[in-house]
Amino acid sequence: MSLKQLFRQPMLRAMLGRQHIQALRSMTTQSDKVLVDLDPKTGVAVVQMNRPPVNSLNLEFLSDINNTLDKLHNDKSCRGLILTSSNNKVFCAGLDIMEMYQPQTDRLTEFWKTLQNVWMNLYGSRLATIAAINGHSPAGGCLLATCCDYRIMVQNFTIGLNETQLGIIPPFWFVDSMEGVVGYRQTELACQKGLMMTTDQASKIGLVDEVVTPEVVLQKAQNEMVSWLKIPDYARQLTKSQMKMPNINKLRARRDEDVQHFVNFITKDSVQQALGFYIENLKKKAKK
Numbered sequence: 001m002s003l004k005q006l007f008r009q010p011m012l013r014a015m016l017g018r019q020h021i022q023a024l025r026s027m028t029t030q031s032d033k034v035l036v037d038l039d040p041k042t043g044v045a046v047v048q049m050n051r052p053p054v055n056s057l058n059l060e061f062l063s064d065i066n067n068t069l070d071k072l073h074n075d076k077s078c079r080g081l082i083l084t085s086s087n088n089k090v091f092c093a094g095l096d097i098m099e100m101y102q103p104q105t106d107r108l109t110e111f112w113k114t115l116q117n118v119w120m121n122l123y124g125s126r127l128a129t130i131a132a133i134n135g136h137s138p139a140g141g142c143l144l145a146t147c148c149d150y151r152i153m154v155q156n157f158t159i160g161l162n163e164t165q166l167g168i169i170p171p172f173w174f175v176d177s178m179e180g181v182v183g184y185r186q187t188e189l190a191c192q193k194g195l196m197m198t199t200d201q202a203s204k205i206g207l208v209d210e211v212v213t214p215e216v217v218l219q220k221a222q223n224e225m226v227s228w229l230k231i232p233d234y235a236r237q238l239t240k241s242q243m244k245m246p247n248i249n250k251l252r253a254r255r256d257e258d259v260q261h262f263v264n265f266i267t268k269d270s271v272q273q274a275l276g277f278y279i280e281n282l283k284k285k286a287k288k
């Protein structure tokens with residue numbers, strides 16, 4: 001959907017109002033892939049991922065997400081962030097597989113470092129963060145969701161860390177993010193088997209906090225945010241940081257090693273072959 005079409009959507013207009021659409025327009029001049037609407041009254045920013053067709057995360061999109069997070073973190077009026085998608089079927093399809101298939105090493109390295117930055121920035125955000133998961137959310141999409149403090153997901157979609165199904169290994173910080181939400185045993189089951197769970201299955205293990213219909217997902221996220229923002233920021237932020245810093249420090253200490261592992265792993269012939277098959281199947285499925 002083009003930006004013009006997006007702005008014309010009655011639901012979006014009603015939800016945001018004219019003033020916000022204006023703010024959204026001005027920020028989209030910086031990136032049309034990440035649409036931001038910061039409500040000056042509430043301090044809540046709605047951030048819509050907008051990279052058609054499926055919000056897959058390539059280097060440029062990740063950089064845009066990171067810049068957006070930096071801007072919001074530097075804006076003292078901003079207290080909460082709702083992460084969602086402009087595509088009402090796909091929240092985020094995870095990493096752009098084309099970044100990992102037959103890659104140039106320099107770009108692959110930059111890509112992974114940027115993903116690490118996004119993870120640290122969102123997972124450790126000073127803001128109260130809520131994922132309004134309005135579509136499928138595999139792998140890197142699930143990672144973004146588990147970075148948030150609360151997850152509200154629309155019924156009848158799927159979510160999970162499905163890396164092993166692609167013949168790749170979820171990095172330790174993907175696993176840590178998941179474990180922080182659902183605990184060791186459920187993470188072990190979900191990650192080893194590369195489970196893609198339905199919204200209801202995800203809700204049963206606590207991977208999502210609320211299951212809702214598509215029409216109300218953003219309103220529910222706004223309502224939930226109100227209760228988070230009733231807590232004094234310093235108390236909430238320090239409590240969050242106490243819980244999340246150990247995992248962030250773990251990645252910081254092993255950043256370079258993690259990049260090296262990733263590059264070595266992805267460039268193996270066997271992994272390239274597995275990715276090649278996976279892409280072929282995706283394309284076949286898309287054509288049907």
Ligand SMILES: CC/C=C\C/C=C\C/C=C\C=C\CC(=O)SCCNC(=O)CCNC(=O)[C@H](O)C(C)(C)COP(=O)(O)OP(=O)(O)OC[C@H]1O[C@@H](n2cnc3c(N)ncnc32)[C@H](O)[C@@H]1OP(=O)(O)O
Nearest residue numbers: 056093094095096097136138139140169261262282283286
């Ligand atoms: C020692 C160890 C050290 C280090 C660790 C090593 C390795 C870890 C490495 C990597 C970790 C990766 C995590 C990831 O995120 S991998 C990506 C996983 N994502 C997926 O598997 C999702 C695949 N996509 C889908 O399942 C579906 O597309 C969907 C459910 C998201 C949406 O379905 P739709 O029916 O709505 O859309 P489609 O018709 O399927 O797709 C449209 C279009 O988009 C293309 N596409 C889909 N997903 C991706 C993607 N992730 N990347 C790039 N492109 C994607 C799809 O091919 C179609 O394209 P065409 O129209 O055919 O051109």
